[in-house]
Amino acid sequence: MLAYLIRRLIQAALILLGVSFITFFLLFVLPADPVRQIAGRSATPETVANIRHQLGLDQPFVAQYWRYLTGLFQGDMGRSYLQKTEVATLITARLPATLLLMLGAIVAELVMGLTLGIVAAIRRGGALDQSLMITSFVAVSAPQFVVGLLLLYVFAVKLSWFPIGGYGSFSNLVLPALTLGIMGSGWYSRMMRSSMIDVLRSDYIRTARAKGLRRARVLALHAMPNAILPIIAMIGIDIGIFMSGIVVVESVFGWPGIGQLAWQAIQRVDIPIIMGVTLVSACAIVLGNLLADLITPFIDPRIKLR
């Protein structure tokens, strides 16, 4: 187990190194010059050259990458070109909001997905099952930008149940978390349904029913816990999916997380921020996957980590 963990951590470090190299390289070959974004339109060529030199952007790729990497190992993520602040400060100021949003989204997708999946499994083949499965298909396919604006318009503008965007209280969290969670709930309802159907077919359920336990009790205490377990491991993988969703959802709802930060930075070629957010996201994805793998043997003892 320990050897496995160490091996996985080394793998994770290599993956992050690879991600940093590829991102840095792509930003380097991008046909857009960060210096001209910083210098603006009135800068003289000498001002542009001066800024390029001060930021070390006149050095060859390898030198720039090496400088970034050595800084990173000393805990220095660099300074934003345009916001003129430490990238680490910008990310730490925004990370809690993103984590809160992800937590809310996980709760939302589990509550919606598992409930729908269980109901569908119980009513397998019926009209309810079919309509739920179509709904889940729609949920998986709907673009988050549309879902977000729709929820915002109906529940915040028309019904005034929730504030129109913003951050700070539970009521601010509901709509963005729902938007982010709806896609996942589609997946979970389908997985929960098939997992539940498998469990309901198994011998121990038949035995429980045969010994006279009531149907509700069998479902709640015997079937559900076993059906949910394999799904829990999926949450780790969800983090990766969320990371792509937060860019859109945070923008729509004015949620002050790192997705918004990334979006702004990409438009202005603010390389240190793009690098920082990419690496933090990559860390989250790698850790999420690792966590998912580590949890699996506890859920299903037949699986051994080697």
Add this chain to the structure above:
Amino acid sequence: MSLMKNILATSALSLSLGLASLASAQDYQPDPNAKSGGNIIVTYKDDVATLDPAIGYDWQNWSMIKSVFDGLMDYVPGTTELRPGLAESYEISEDGTTFTFKLREGVKFHNGREMTAEDVKYSLDRVTTPATQSPGAGFFGSIKGYDAMADGSATSLEGVTVVDPYTVKIELSRPDATFLHVMALNFASVVPKEAVDEYGADFGKHPVGTGAFKLADWTIGQKLVFEKNADYWRPGVPYLDSITFEVGQEPIVALLRLQKGEVDVPGDGIPPAKFNEVMGNPDEAKQVVVGGQLHTGYITLNVEMAPFDKVEVRQAINMAINKDRIVQMINGRATPATQPLPPSMPGYTKDYAGYPFDPAKAKEMLAEAGLPDGFETELYVMNTDPNPRIAQAIQQDLAAIGVKADIKALAQANVIEAGGTPKTAPMIWSGGMAWIADFPDPSNFYGPILGCAGAVEGGWNWSWYCNKDLDAMATEADSITDPAKQDERLQKWSDVYMKVMEDAPWVPVFNENRYTMKSTRMGGADALYVDPVSIPVNYDYVYVTE
């Protein structure tokens, strides 16, 4: 010897025409209905980059910095007219190269210390030092000693002298008619050395100035709060107790919140998709103030790339574009343009009608240029609405005269890169990156975007048009520093732009109007909401009525 005589003769001439001038601009009349107090909420989509006046250079932080800092010169609110700021008065020497500013006494920085001439000198040294990385350093190029600052061989501007604590003398290496405008730029704001030293590179997050507001709180990614500077040196203003800038808000969300009374000014304006809806509703239309701005949207024709190297071809393209239709496409949010300068800019040529829309004549001219069957080309455009739609309209207009243009819709940074790379982008529609003047003077539309200085790798002269004769005329015009000869100077500039139109490196398409929406409780003259210098509004002079 004859040279010496010449110089003497010239200075004698200017002496007789216009002596040292003293500031006498018509100042702003305080609003008799204004009420003090209250807080307003202004929203933006993007984070505020920095409030360091030497660095901040986008339309979002420009007006915020104006409210936190002051320079020696300023503008009468709502106008393009210069007025003295931290300088009480100024004198210009006969040859136009020495400016002596008398400072106001008793002006205090937000940290309580009095502002003096030393601070003025320090601030100018700071903005021109390469280490500051100021995008505006080049504006100060006419100050004596600038070159030594730029190449790092000096640490202080030779031309700036502290005469006494309330007098500062600035010597120029050449006459510069725009110098007072330069001193009104944010880049020329006066900052206290001790605060810059304390916060170092983070000064932009901890700004200390002499302005009407001071920064009270900055929660990164969420909001900034400006608090009234009770000791502000201009009496009676600002009216507002505080301003909250909320960031991270999509324009559409900001509009919805304004309609619910939660927002006072959506800083990013009315989203294009909602424009007709808002203007079609009489109640909401009343909340919108319309004004001009110093903006021109244009198509650049790269004169280094065939067939745009032929002037007939460029003139033909000018006649092929249906500007009225493009203006219609953007819901009439602009006025068709005839020339590079916008109508509200001094030096604009009123009686010039521009190239007529005449596709038949355009086709004829192409044939004369040896291209009876037209040609194929590329049109670069920024990929955000409405620019790709405008590009399609241009594409159709060109197709009508046989020119097949491929649209290349790219992110802003990529278009800028292509424009500044030699022989890359034959045509660029400037939308989203178009020129908005830094200061209200005709020279500001020439150098970087039409002059030889901008026609370099990484420059902003995307038509790569370089006419040495016009450059000489421009220099000549800017050497006329005598206020009494302003008309002569403006006429020279008008001539420059008319020559540009003859050579037709641009197709001027439209001048955008400004639409500022505000909540019903906001008061103050309409001009304050379409202030040419402070976008979206002049925070120092607006007030709330409830």
